[in-house]
Amino acid sequence: MVSSVTDTTIPAAAAGIADIDAARLTLRGLSKRYSTDPSVAAAVESIDLDIEPGEFITLLGPSGCGKTSTLRMIAGFETLTDGAIELDGVDIAGMPPNRRPMSMVFQSYALFPHLSVRDNVSYGLKLKRMSARRIAEDVDGILAIMNLSGLADRAPHQLSGGQQQRVALARALVMRPKVLLFDEPLSNLDAKLRVQMRHEIRLLQRRLGITSIFVTHDQDEAMTMSDRIVVMSKGRIEQVGAPSEVYRRPASMFVADFIGRANFLDADVEEVHGDGTATAAVLGDSLRVPAHPDVVVGDTAQLLVRPESVRLSTGAAERSDRVTGDVGRVLNTVFYGSTVEYEIETDSGNLIASVADPVADDVLELQSVAHVRVESSRAWLLPDRS
Amino acid sequence: MTLTLDPTSTAAQALPPTTKRRVRGVGRDPSVAIIVAVVVAVLLLLLGLPMSKLVMAAFSDEGLVVFTGLFTNPANLRVVGNTMLLGLLVGVCGTLVGFLFAFAQVRLKFRGKRLLHLLALVPVVAPPFAVATATITLFGRSGVVTSTLLGLNTDVYGLGGLVFVLTLSFSPVAYMNLKGMLENLDPSLDEAASDLGASKARIFFTVTLPMLAPGIAGSFLLLFVEGIADLANPLVLGGDYTVLSTRAYIAVTGEFNVQAGAAYSILLIVPALLVFLVQRYWTGKKQVTSVTGKPSGRAELITAPALRIPVLALVAAWVVVTITVYTTVVAGGFLKVPGVNNEFTLDHFRFVLAGIGSKAMLDTTVMALIAAPTAGVLGMLIAWLVVRKLGRFAGVLDFVGMLGLAVPGTVLGIGYAVAFLVPTEIFGFQILPPLAGGAAALGGGLAIVMVYITRSLPPGQRAGVAALAQINPAIDEASTSLGASGATTFRKVTLPLIHSAFATGITLATARAMTTLSPIVFLTTPGIKIMTSQILAEVDAGRFGNAFAYCALLVTIVLAIIGLINLLLRKVIFRGLLRH
Numbered sequence: 001m002v003s004s005v006t007d008t009t010i011p012a013a014a015a016g017i018a019d020i021d022a023a024r025l026t027l028r029g030l031s032k033r034y035s036t037d038p039s040v041a042a043a044v045e046s047i048d049l050d051i052e053p054g055e056f057i058t059l060l061g062p063s064g065c066g067k068t069s070t071l072r073m074i075a076g077f078e079t080l081t082d083g084a085i086e087l088d089g090v091d092i093a094g095m096p097p098n099r100r101p102m103s104m105v106f107q108s109y110a111l112f113p114h115l116s117v118r119d120n121v122s123y124g125l126k127l128k129r130m131s132a133r134r135i136a137e138d139v140d141g142i143l144a145i146m147n148l149s150g151l152a153d154r155a156p157h158q159l160s161g162g163q164q165q166r167v168a169l170a171r172a173l174v175m176r177p178k179v180l181l182f183d184e185p186l187s188n189l190d191a192k193l194r195v196q197m198r199h200e201i202r203l204l205q206r207r208l209g210i211t212s213i214f215v216t217h218d219q220d221e222a223m224t225m226s227d228r229i230v231v232m233s234k235g236r237i238e239q240v241g242a243p244s245e246v247y248r249r250p251a252s253m254f255v256a257d258f259i260g261r262a263n264f265l266d267a268d269v270e271e272v273h274g275d276g277t278a279t280a281a282v283l284g285d286s287l288r289v290p291a292h293p294d295v296v297v298g299d300t301a302q303l304l305v306r307p308e309s310v311r312l313s314t315g316a317a318e319r320s321d322r323v324t325g326d327v328g329r330v331l332n333t334v335f336y337g338s339t340v341e342y343e344i345e346t347d348s349g350n351l352i353a354s355v356a357d358p359v360a361d362d363v364l365e366l367q368s369v370a371h372v373r374v375e376s377s378r379a380w381l382l383p384d385r386s
Numbered sequence: 387m388t389l390t391l392d393p394t395s396t397a398a399q400a401l402p403p404t405t406k407r408r409v410r411g412v413g414r415d416p417s418v419a420i421i422v423a424v425v426v427a428v429l430l431l432l433l434g435l436p437m438s439k440l441v442m443a444a445f446s447d448e449g450l451v452v453f454t455g456l457f458t459n460p461a462n463l464r465v466v467g468n469t470m471l472l473g474l475l476v477g478v479c480g481t482l483v484g485f486l487f488a489f490a491q492v493r494l495k496f497r498g499k500r501l502l503h504l505l506a507l508v509p510v511v512a513p514p515f516a517v518a519t520a521t522i523t524l525f526g527r528s529g530v531v532t533s534t535l536l537g538l539n540t541d542v543y544g545l546g547g548l549v550f551v552l553t554l555s556f557s558p559v560a561y562m563n564l565k566g567m568l569e570n571l572d573p574s575l576d577e578a579a580s581d582l583g584a585s586k587a588r589i590f591f592t593v594t595l596p597m598l599a600p601g602i603a604g605s606f607l608l609l610f611v612e613g614i615a616d617l618a619n620p621l622v623l624g625g626d627y628t629v630l631s632t633r634a635y636i637a638v639t640g641e642f643n644v645q646a647g648a649a650y651s652i653l654l655i656v657p658a659l660l661v662f663l664v665q666r667y668w669t670g671k672k673q674v675t676s677v678t679g680k681p682s683g684r685a686e687l688i689t690a691p692a693l694r695i696p697v698l699a700l701v702a703a704w705v706v707v708t709i710t711v712y713t714t715v716v717a718g719g720f721l722k723v724p725g726v727n728n729e730f731t732l733d734h735f736r737f738v739l740a741g742i743g744s745k746a747m748l749d750t751t752v753m754a755l756i757a758a759p760t761a762g763v764l765g766m767l768i769a770w771l772v773v774r775k776l777g778r779f780a781g782v783l784d785f786v787g788m789l790g791l792a793v794p795g796t797v798l799g800i801g802y803a804v805a806f807l808v809p810t811e812i813f814g815f816q817i818l819p820p821l822a823g824g825a826a827a828l829g830g831g832l833a834i835v836m837v838y839i840t841r842s843l844p845p846g847q848r849a850g851v852a853a854l855a856q857i858n859p860a861i862d863e864a865s866t867s868l869g870a871s872g873a874t875t876f877r878k879v880t881l882p883l884i885h886s887a888f889a890t891g892i893t894l895a896t897a898r899a900m901t902t903l904s905p906i907v908f909l910t911t912p913g914i915k916i917m918t919s920q921i922l923a924e925v926d927a928g929r930f931g932n933a934f935a936y937c938a939l940l941v942t943i944v945l946a947i948i949g950l951i952n953l954l955l956r957k958v959i960f961r962g963l964l965r966h
């Protein structure tokens with residue numbers, strides 16, 4: 001369904017802006033302090049990041065984590081307290097924002113309300129003093145790509161939210177920026193449109209090969225769109241990695257908790273193996289699980305288990321109605337349609353289990369007991385202090 | 387006045403204001419620093435100098451005699467008491483009338499709401515002394531209603547007449563305030579109360595009224611200040627009832643004692659400033675609520691006769707009085723001796739148009755047309771600095787700009803007289819020649835234009851701040867991100883978005899400047915004729931017909947200018963639409 005939508009809205013003829021040359025963007029020790037008082041924490045604390053040409057990078061984190069400040073420093077709307085921003089090896093930290101070869105797509109779209117769609121999109125080209133014919137060609141080209149051709153003479157307020165979003169994107173893309181910056185651009189759209197726009201933006205970005213930095217607090221957006229995710233917290237980078245890496249191998253408890261849903265089970269580390277796994281006592285059992293490099297023998301650790309990696313079976317439970325070891329009691333059930341979720345009480349703590357494709361007859365009853373097993377290859381052992 | 391644009395309806399779309407973005411510092415942009423310096427210098431000249439000179443005069447030796455006498459001399463004490471009593475009564479009566487109109491308009495079911503709304507706002511357009519004069523014609527010793535129709539021998543001069551006239555003039559302020567609040571009350575609160583078993587009356591007293599309390603208190607305070615600060619009406623209608631403003635006027639124009647006038651008038655500043663501060667506090671809070679809570683529907687209109695009949699009867703009675711008074715103003719200009727000899731004549735208009743009147747019309751219009759755009763530009767500049775450029779000092783600049791509204795006209799006029807009738811000196815060096823008085827350059831016209839600018843700056847500034855605050859800073863940043871410099875962004879994006887607020891500002895500025903009297907009477911010279919002070923002179927001389935004719939012409943000119951500005955504006959908008 002999704003692919004059919006995107007295929008119709010973005011024709012192959014992306015001719016007008018095909019000649020975008022992707023750039024490498026490097027952040028070195030990027031810092032931002034709003035207060036001169038040293039006791040006040042920095043908004044952004046010494047960020048180092050190397051973004052490959054054509055890469056789609058997402059800055060993800062809770063509000064106040066510094067992701068927007070980082071983006072605004074890259075755009076030039078905020079001055080750096082310290083550090084450097086290099087575009088293809090040239091430091092641009094001192095360059096005013098209107099000179100930087102970057103375009104930004106804003107959360108509020110920031111369309112000029114007094115200008116038509118066409119005038120909005122051609123605004124930047126006119127400032128470049130391009131010929132009227134070139135401007136018309138480029139604008140028509142990008143409007144066709146964004147499926148906006150029929151709306152060129154409309155005023156922004158006559159457009160739907162999704163259309164406004166496309167105009168904002170067209171206005172940024174038509175400038176052939178070396179880097180495209182997104183400041184939570186999808187947060188004003190309704191849920192269904194948001195999912196559709198994610199795919200459209202990602203498809204377009206891939207096709208044009210344009211280096212992109214996308215700020216969001218929505219982990220679904222980050223997971224589905226990015227080549228790499230930069231998870232931030234309190235002005236620092238917690239982890240940089242591909243979506244699957246960040247999800248399956250989080251570098252810290254914060255990342256594990258922030259991305260996706262997580263069960264944490266108390267575990268005692270019994271043995272650390274050389275192949276990146278460790279054996280830990282959990283749920284009355286000894287499990288050999290993938291482990292964070294900082295895990296050491298004798299430590300209490302936390303075993304991260306995603307709800308979909310918890311296996312439940314009722315057969316074993318019939319033997320015992322007591323909650324010990326790997327036997328748990330069903331405290332709550334929530335039926336979502338595609339999945340059913342259980343809250344299970346075990347003596348290692350309560351955990352959430354998600355079972356896909358449930359049939360009504362199979363759904364466990366409240367207070368019934370079930371055998372709980374962890375898919376050990378999908379679990380991840382984290383040091384307690386991380 | 388209703389045809390002027392609401393500052394909130396500007397072209398700027400209602401983007402959610404972003405709170406986390408901070409405005410840029412001044413230091414980064416030298417052009418901004420220069421603009422700040424110029425604006426501050428202008429404000430110092432317009433407001434700082436006159437107000438500080440006024441305070442110094444009030445606390446000079448001569449001033450102190452009067453000032454201390456205010457609290458010891460029984461005659462002066464009575465003047466203070468009179469003033470407070472007048473303010474109190476005007477506050478109560480005006481708020482009551484305003485509330486009745488607002489309540490009927492928003493909550494009662496009846497036909498002709500639009501008409502009632504217009505009638506409620508009629509007093510805004512007319513100069514206040516028109517009402518006072520009409521009141522004398524109608525209800526005075528030989529008044530049409532009291533003497534001719536009813537055969538009574540009443541005295542309209544004094545407290546009673548003043549309260550009536552000021553209530554009539556200022557109740558629209560309370561009406562607009564309370565109407566807005568009533569409309570914004572969430573009807574689901576009423577529904578919740580009703581759901582919990584409360585009767586309509588109980589809801590009114592336990593939900594509606596408490597929710598309106600800030601609005602009622604705010605209206606009362608505003609009318610209180612208007613009441614104590616008014617000069618025109620007490621001069622015409624006060625009789626033996628002396629208030630601080632008339633006392634100050636007599637001191638300056640009759641006793642030629644400016645210091646005494648300063649001492650009398652300074653007492654008016656304190657309550658005015660207090661009310662101003664309270665108002666600012668409330669408006670600040672109101673903005674927060676208007677973002678979060680949108681009314682979720684319309685309250686059911688009240689049809690219960692127990693409430694409907696008495697309220698509508700009172701409203702109708704007040705409407706009849708309003709219409710009678712304003713008909714008298716309009717008709718009076720065409721009657722030989724209004725109320726006494728009601729023969730049709732064009733003599734009054736001939737007198738006004740052929741005599742000094744034509745010069746007054748020209749002088750007033752020219753000066754207002756110089757002052758209004760200047761005030762408009764200054765207001766937009768201040769708004770731009772306040773909203774976009776100044777962080778910590780934005781509040782201070784905004785406050786100073788709005789002082790022109792807060793300081794009573796009498797006080798401002800005396801301040802100007804104190805400051806500008808003499809050369810301005812700093813450490814013995816003359817830096818400015820006298821700007822006011824017949825001997826000054828341009829016949830003292832400069833000081834009058836300056837007063838006009840000061841008085842008409844606040845509406846434009848307010849409109850500009852409201853318009854700019856609605857424009858998401860991201861729109862400016864989008865323009866920057868697309869390669870535009872700060873100046874280009876201001877020209878191509880910011881200015882087009884606030885130009886209607888600018889027009890609104892100029893419109894309001896013109897209307898305000900042309901109908902202003904109290905600061906002007908202290909500054910008129912033989913060389914410069916101002917319509918409002920000419921009207922006062924005609925009323926003083928008992929030539930009511932001429933006064934009415936002046937009033938009619940003044941209102942016509944004001945409406946013509948407002949219409950012209952709106953026409954120009956519409957033309958610009960139409961052109962804009964056609965282009966796309």
